[in-house]
Amino acid sequence: MRIILCGFGVVGQSLVKLFESRAEDLYAKYGLKPRVVGVFDSKGSAVNPSGLELNKLIEVKKKFGTVKNYADTKNTMSGIEMLKNVEADVLIETTASNYKDAEPGMTHIITAMKKGMHVISVNKGPLALAFPSLMELATYNQVMFKFSGTVGGGTPILDYAKNSLSGERITSFAGILNGTTNYILTNMATGTSYEEALKDAQDKGYVEADESLDLDGLDAAAKLVILANWIMGMKVTMPDINCTGIRKVTTEDIKKAAKNNCAVKLIASCNKELIVAPKEIPNDDPLCVNGTLNAIAFTSEHSGTQTIIGRGAGGMETASSILRDLLDIRQEIART
Amino acid sequence: MRIILCGFGVVGQSLVKLFESRAEDLYAKYGLKPRVVGVFDSKGSAVNPSGLELNKLIEVKKKFGTVKNYADTKNTMSGIEMLKNVEADVLIETTASNYKDAEPGMTHIITAMKKGMHVISVNKGPLALAFPSLMELATYNQVMFKFSGTVGGGTPILDYAKNSLSGERITSFAGILNGTTNYILTNMATGTSYEEALKDAQDKGYVEADESLDLDGLDAAAKLVILANWIMGMKVTMPDINCTGIRKVTTEDIKKAAKNNCAVKLIASCNKELIVAPKEIPNDDPLCVNGTLNAIAFTSEHSGTQTIIGRGAGGMETASSILRDLLDIRQEIART
CATH class of the missing domain: 3.30.360.10 (Dihydrodipicolinate Reductase; domain 2)
Structure with a gap:
């Protein structure tokens, strides 16, 4: 499953660590092979259609405060550009919630849905401001829209x-x-x-x-x-x-x-x-x-x-809820 | 869905009331049309392959303390005989739990599974004494075995x-x-x-x-x-x-x-x-x-x-858990 990750703070990093530590188990038990093809933070991006190296991502983020330095040619592609240009199956939206205009999360989610990508959001902003219309957009584009992590963190x-x-x-x-x-x-x-x-x-x-x-x-x-x-x-x-x-x-x-x-x-x-x-x-x-x-x-x-x-929400708890959503999507796809 | 109900105490009666009061909703929302074809209590039985009248069942039980008097020819068929002779899709087992031999529930469940019926049990006895082998028997006979009501009553x-x-x-x-x-x-x-x-x-x-x-x-x-x-x-x-x-x-x-x-x-x-x-x-x-x-x-x-x-368990709470199990079975059948 090809994944674009928008936001690479505590939650995004916890998720990537979870992918690493549970790789074998996820594949054996659920047939899930998460392939992170793009990561975006407020300063830049890291992209690789065959899958980014997860450990390297975390090291780079730790060292430079951004994933931009993942490749030698520093990648300044924005989240929206990435969503438009990189092929993926699922957007995981983890940028910070705001309740004024819910950006940039709102545009990330809308762009991804219009491209036919499934969306997992732990960003509450877009849901708080536009839940009914986002659900309609998901239905119209026949994509799944999951947000377990927005309420209760790890508690489902x-x-x-x-x-x-x-x-x-x-x-x-x-x-x-x-x-x-x-x-x-x-x-x-x-x-x-x-x-x-x-x-x-x-x-x-x-x-x-x-x-x-x-x-x-x-x-x-x-x-x-x-x-x-x-x-x-x-x-x-x-x-x-x-x-x-x-x-x-x-x-x-x-x-x-x-x-x-x-x-x-x-x-x-x-x-x-x-x-x-x-x-x-x-x-x-x-x-x-x-x-x-x-x-x-x-x-x-x-x-x-x-x-x-x-x-309530902690990095690992929220990451764990994203994983649950991913497994749901995986199962739903397998069923149809 | 044709149902045989073993045991007609507080839980069984609450369930039948739930079927009555939610009949329309259950059909409209879940496509579930429960048809109770047989009921057995410690004194006798009521049977009708086209479906028993639920209100009458409750009245008869109230008046005579048993469903035996449902028909003019008092029916003394035992639960096991009923399970052997009456065609049904699901057994709902609600007789009292005992932890010595788990009877009569154990034989009810085994008989039903061997006949290819799905089983919902709120009777804890058979599960406590033989959980692993009952699960195997269910798998072997390709039937579903549900027991949500055994733990936590209405709390799933x-x-x-x-x-x-x-x-x-x-x-x-x-x-x-x-x-x-x-x-x-x-x-x-x-x-x-x-x-x-x-x-x-x-x-x-x-x-x-x-x-x-x-x-x-x-x-x-x-x-x-x-x-x-x-x-x-x-x-x-x-x-x-x-x-x-x-x-x-x-x-x-x-x-x-x-x-x-x-x-x-x-x-x-x-x-x-x-x-x-x-x-x-x-x-x-x-x-x-x-x-x-x-x-x-x-x-x-x-x-x-x-x-x-x-x-914990109350009549209506437990009945509500049985209904959840029935809906699960309904959905699972629809899927395959």
Whole structure:
């Protein structure tokens, strides 16, 4: 399977390492032979239609901060040019999410779909701003569009709700979908001030470069858009979410909650309305998880409420979700 | 799809109600038209090759305590005779679990498979005593064998581990797999004695007729056998489980645990060894759920630990899992 990889940060590098370390197993068990024919980062590209050397890619990136130096003739081809000119079967889109115009990811995805390539995106931007139209574009071009890694990182929340609960009607759901804000709120529950807790989370590298994505609830809102579209069949985008972040949560709010045996959590919920906002959750509710954990509770018609808890996104977890999507595509192709 | 239903207790009746209430939806959405051609309970049978009237079945059962009176000529055909003489596509086995000889469920399942029928079992007995050989028998006879409802009731734990985590290697797991003992232990944590907590659980109808299944950990052990075979590919049966129940747990043990910010839970675990035993679990571990809840934590190579929490078995939850299995079989048949 010929792959173009857009973005070569932590996730992209983890994925390439996974390809290396599991090569034999992937081929023996699933018949999957991933061949990375192009990699693009913000400074340039590396291309080889017969497949790039994965170890060399990582070394070059480490040494020069870009894959551009992979070949002696430094390759400055952009992601879009690569997608137009290099033949491949799958685009794996891992550039950073933004919720203004979702670029460059949006153009990468559209270009790839129009060329008939399947797309795996862990970039939430394009989905948050244009989920319904991207799904239509994928259908129109008869390509598969997968995005397991956008919600829950390594925890297969989307797949669980869609497949494991097939035959069930999910009537509502609520979740802690952003680990960073959960980490801050958990720390505040021990008496730490908002500012100190934020500083600590920043020091640990948990906060996005654009801190607004975490603190104003945009990351959680983007995930809510994806869940609402995928699981509930709603056709919504970011502006449909009623979104409040955690900047105004005070230690007083948290103390008040504690008196009611509750904790304040940033909850993304879908129950008629789509809301992201801080909310008191009883301590003995399975949803009430601490630290950087994510959790989501699905309520279904006949099976009651089911909660899934797992680590949010980390490089290896997200890479592992991309691999799951690739295996799905591989299987689907084999079937048709 | 022609169905024979062995056992017509809470689960069987819930299933039939589900068929009734979702008839249109099941046909429109999944192309599934369940036709119940035979029902067997401990006192007799009801048979009609063109399909039994589902409402009437429930009325008769309610009035006479058996489906035998469905037709004027009371039908005393046994489950095995029915399986031998009535043509059907799927056996749904819901008779009570026992871990001595697993009868009559074991013979029902074997008879059906040998006749080329697909089998859905929510009866854990045959699986606990003979999982590896039943899987072989199913393969040999080219029939599907499904048992989603045996672990986690309405919570699709088996499917989650097998499908949602495909491409991942699960390295170990641990869970609270029996809601009754969890209810008793949770009550004991508030100072109630073992005897009082047991009495309360019995009054609420949570305890099996044979209380040993809950209290001595047999139910949890049976589920552990199923998980170990299905998810880890081990070929084990009940005697391979090192099993201790909760009869010897004292309020002192529980107080001691509380001092360490822990709670005592009956944990079924698979980590090289297969063990069911009371164990101290930290209060802030997602696995540490209360009341009748079930929980299971899977640890995988690249996605960390993921915990699923849900209600254990209830009639409607288990019926809903049977429906999921039926839809799977329907889809699989359509595909080939």
